[in-house]
Amino acid sequence: MILRYKPHLLQTTMMVAAAGLSSPALAQATDPVTPPTSAAQAAQVDTQQAPEDAIVVTGTRGAPRTVLDSPVPIDVLTGDQISDAGTSGEVAQALQLITPSLNFPRQSNSGSGDAIRAAQLRGLSPDQTLVLVNGRRYHTTSTPNLETKVGRGTTPVDLNTIPVNAIRRVEVLRDGAGAQYGSDAIAGVVNIVLDRLDSGGSVGISHGLNITEPGAIDETLRDGRTTVLDAKLGTKLGTDGFLTVGGDYIWQEGTNRAGFDEGGQFLTGGSYTDPRNDRFFGERLFKVGDPKVRGGHLWLNSEAALGDATAYATAIFHSRKARGSNFFRWPVIVDGNGNDYLPPNLPNGLDGFRPEGVVRNRDLSISGGVRGDVGGWKLDGSLSYGRNWINYRLEESINYSLGAASPNEFLIAKIRSDQLLANLDATRELSFGLAEPATLAIGAEFRRESWKSTPGDPASYAVGPLADPATLGLQPGSQGAQGLTPEDSRDINRTVLAAYAELSANLAPTLFGVVAGRVERYSDAGTSLAGKAAFRWEFAPDIALRGSVSNSFKAPSLGQRGISTTVLTFGEGGVLRRVGTLPVDSPAARALGASDLDPEKSFNLSVGLTASPLRGLRLSVDAFRILVDNRITLSERFDLTGLTPAQRTALGLGTYDAINFFTNAVDLKTRGIEAVADYRTGFAGGSLGVNLGYSYAKNSIRSVDAPPPELAANGISGGLIGLEETNTLTTAVPRTKLILGADYELNRFGGLLRATRFGSVTRVFDFGGGFTPSQKIPAQWSVDAEVSYKLFGETTLAIGANNLFDNYPDQSIPDINGAGNLAYDILSPIGINGRFVYARARVNF
Template identity: 60%
Template sequence: MTRARGTALVGMEWIGGTAAFVLLASSPAAAQTATFANIDAPADVTVIAARGAPRSVAESAVPVDVIGGDTIRQASPAGDLGQALEQLVPSVNFPRQSNSGVGDAVRAAQLRGLSPDQLLVLVNGKRYHTTSTLALDSKIGRGTAPVDLATLPTGAIARVDVLRDGAGAQYGSDAIAGVIDLGLDRRASGAIADLSYGSNLTAPGAIGRRLRDGATVQAALELGTGLGDGFLTVGGDWSHQQGTDRAGYDRGGYYLSNGSATDPRNTRLLGRRLFKLGDPAASGFHLWYNAETSVAPGLTLYGFGIAQVRRALGSNFFRWPVIVDGDGDDYLPVAQPGGTAGFRPVSVIHDRDGSGTLGLRGAVGGWRVDGSVTYGANAIDDDLRESVNYSLGAASPTRFHLTSLRSDQLVGDLDLTRDYEVGLAVPLTVSGGIELRQERWRAGPGDPASYAVGPLADPAMLGLQPGAQAGPGLTPEDARRVARSVAAGYVETSTEPLPGITVDLAARAERYSDAGAALAGKAAWRAALGHGVALRGSVSNSFRAPALAQRGLSSTTLGFGAGGQLRRIATLAVDSPAARALGAAPLRAERSLNQSGGIVAAPAAGLRLTLDLFQIQVRRRLTLSERFDLTALDEAARAALGLERYDAINFFTNAVDLRTRGIEATGEQRLALGAARLTLSAGYSYAASAIRRVAAPPPQLAAHGISGALVGLEEANTLDGAAPRDKLILGAELGREPWSAMLRATRFGAVTHQFDFGAGDTPSQRFAARWSLDAEWSFSLSPRLRLAVGGINLADAYPAPSGDAINGAGNLAYDPLSPIGVNGRYLYARGRIAF
């Protein structure tokens, strides 16, 4: 089954990818006239901050960043939307992960330092669906099910609006940190083809050698044609990325003990690069369309859709050939993929994603009416190869299917807007609407061999670790299906009661079939003071219901404990008998209160400055509990809980109250230097989170002899210290046809990463701030052909090497979560041709 499923997926990728490559699909270069003509509004006008007439960014009552599609593609030559936003928006963090299973392939973006699942993503103003995985082995974003930005094609984007303010009253749950709205291209004629290639050329100091890896090729095509009085735009892209490796040299065996540490079959491997640390190898494609046309006077039919297929190969920790069995004796397991050379399991992630929207908008009785239906779905198959189930002995396969995750979302929206003349400085805009949503999530079991407790696991025999190494798979008992329905209604008003005074008000009622009802409200204002200066501010409350995956997930992982020993850890569903017996409570919705205030200034032509302060308080923040050690319980006590196979457990809990305070500043100066254009820009973000309260552990834990806080050191660090508190971006762009040049310097702030390996082993390390220097030069060979060359992190900067306490005996030379990443210098070339 696993091999057939994988072969089918590879075939789909090859067919779609080959077709897209032959057509030269869409990627990052910048024929200015090709993109700007298809944007609905000028680059400094936003429609996301408030419903009604578009406003300039400077006129908005809340902070908004508006980014053109060409700028997005320039910032990420490999076609990674999350990386582009991190490069361009100081408030966005997009951490990398390694050796974390699905977490290697599905990365989560943060806004204002908050949780990835507190950020709402829209496409053409419509709610986009989330991923189906919780990525339990990740650090930042661990246990969340956010939107996977990799499912969205950068070549399709005409503009991105980033609303940096709570917007639960306007757009619904998940908008605690803010909203990202992607506008798809609206091409009515012609075509654009792009091709890009890049690679890492780097010399990481901790490894002491020059490396060339991470080679990435992307090809894309976009076509446009008229559709009545409207347009039909279709496009696609294909990409292939080679993995990267920044692992160090082994200095003693990460989890070797007893006689296995001196066994010659192990010691002959010392000093080699045995682990793999870096990006996964990945390939895949996107297909998309955007269309609209009039079907009657004053009535427009529109639709758009996106499909994505991706396959990623991630690495797991190296397994040494000789291990220690349950009796403390050395043992060479049979059926190991590497024989006496050890093995490194490979995670194979198959990610398939699709969404589509169909809607009608027009004027009815003086109201502007927009009704639509949107469906989105995500499917992830998590497989392993080059692994083994020790407990099965010679009968063990080396390939396993671990689980199948599925989620989907069906949304129906009806929005109405009308302007009223009521004697104010501008008409009063009144909007209202309803939304109905149906969500489903399920987790299917893995192959029986992936979770089997084989005969060699019996302590009377060898007592070997059961389940696939780097797994194990989801058991039939852990397989779950959950669903819910959501109904919401909102009202919003916007006006200027006096010239230069803007007031926006919004309220929303939302009811979840599984999480109850909630009310959200928002008030925002802006007051012009003259001479291009204005004050602005907002106050709002919001909420976020637990994700279905957080409600339903039940799984088992293998993790490292003190001395590098593998431990079997269960994440219990909160409604399971074992979790309830240990005091787990039903999950509740998070509640937030957002406050912000700032100043906007345009003191001279071409100059714009903004400064905003904010505070976000989140009550009942949903997080994973500490991993509670079960090794002190006797066998009978564990058996009574149904946990006799596990060394530790955790579960989801509403245990934390969190407060985030910050400051954001932007500046832009546009100048004409003769026939050339110069744009200087700067952006700074500071967001510091502090835990204000942690709930006491339920008494049932102590009653069962289990000690420890409900939220441990690692999870607390994830909430308040693992992401950079500040980031500074300085940019300059100079252009005079037929050439243009870009230079960008980014300072990623310092971070501290805390670890808890058990038995009192709790090391931490602070990683100092680092600068990244990026540049690009482009040249038009003709009005239709443009070429560009550039580099990211040209100075080849790296974080400080990981210290001995956390580098796994030298194997994990760098911490992949360091904001600047561990890939080093990336150089690229790309071209765009317009037809």
């Protein structure tokens, strides 16, 4: 028997304490005296304060607070910091460089995972972090990528759809926040506040490339050339309003860190004996690294008076085309009868070929609203819409089973998702006889979400005439990825209703407290309740104890509900096998015990100390523990070959040889500690800033559900979760991250030095038959440096390097290096691209 902890008592307690539900504001105040009326209004602050003094509203709609006197830990990052770190034009990459609790793995050879990369907070799943833009929920990506390692099967927000030059500041709330913001805020919240210029603007350009010497090939490479061009402009709207517009464009060439082939024909069914394949021995055949990218953004942020009220609007459009490579295919392959075969329609003849995945990712976000005072209440109503389109194609590929009739380009799938969001928020001050008024915030939210997948070209999944084992037995479907079939396509939607309330107050001159609660009703996943209580007690001058207790939740995404893929491959004896990842509501999945997905539930505890013993010095240490029940993950792949044809037909599995599906089978525990120290002072006639950031987060599995009885009843053994998924959940991300940084400014000169230590990770493979190799990738340091000079006026030039000393992870061991071709594991937190050098210029006007 497995005992599972459920936080029902906390839910009840918090709901009674809050006497209601909570509001979704995480942002800055519009006025250093007057509390914000809503998340959208709170996002419109215009402050130039240092991060430790920045005014923020974190988990409360009450009076504005600073980072130091917040009851929960927050990192506040300025737009300049993001811009300086965002030399690649990627917001997620910039955040990883300067935020100790956030990681951004860089996948390769993973289809759509090359283009849509997910960031992690506190080592948890990427879809357990909620992202807001100007205080409003931002939509997620549409594809639950099944080919990545970290974030496999999740549909998080793609942070890189947001332009770097649009950002005025970023607030990273490191605490469970479902009671304040709703679903997905188990690990915390990232709120991105857009710039608000009412005059002037800027133009910038940066260019960089990798100059590196990977030990696996012992030669100097120059690749990954990246150019980013951006501009923005502001103007007044009326007396107090503004309109800020901007955009950017990114040109990025790919990188390649593949090793030399050591006889890897077996990787794609190549022939060991044919001399037409032997000639490739010792060559660099694969391409492992970043894809080639072309893309850009257009955006606006605006605000204007509307009588006694204020109207506001934002919009972001993003388009990105990424071209990545799949594994190399040898020209001569082995057919289903064990004979050498040269397909007549190879894209490059006897040179072999690498199928190229081309992912077109487009994204649109529009939001607008009106706020004002009515009857003593500060009201804010808004409407937001977000959409993501994914178009996935293959080029330089073939369907072997179609022979000479096969095309070389295929549409694999089209996927899109939509989110329509309506909010109404209200706040007012209440007098309870305290020294200062308390603040009550209430509100409601309506959300409609939809998700649709469209099949690929028929040739991408066709079982051609040459697939017959009686003849050649060649593999069907396009090489590199096989398209969605008509049976795989889905079109689903749901509605979400939410209500929230929050009460915050200074209970005493040195004690601040907040209680909050929220209820969300999903048309497909039932009702979820969340509550939170947080406090800050300054028990000595400039030294405070803070803490929180809460529960949060994450509803299953529509992509996890609806994704369906089919892979056609050959098993023992050249027998064609049809393997599917099936929706949990499909008859085939139900026959093996799949059930409706439930929301993930978390119980969060946090306690910390903050101090400011010297002017300019900020210290904080926070410890946390997070219990997650019903973690949504992919099951083990269940082999059906032991079932007779009659059994499969009776179970509705007649067309499948193996399947897997999403499940709530795992309960997890994450515990950790985070420390931040910032100090700024005058030094040698200039300004010196030093900082330290450290995070530790350990994930462990508390329990795994027993396999459903339908499996054993049909003679299928094994558990719901296998070795590789266990590795993904526990040891595939670094437990520790340390950032040491310093910056200095003197007259026109500036300099930056930053050293980051990423902890070790472990890679585990299960190749079947008891062959389960693993490798620990040790901790690594990366050093970044930059110098800048202000030429005249507001023109600044800078040169710098990321990973200055060109560090690499250990090379992969022979058991997992793909016969030498996969020299470095892309799981490495330091990446596999080596040193990146750059120069940039910016003109402000």
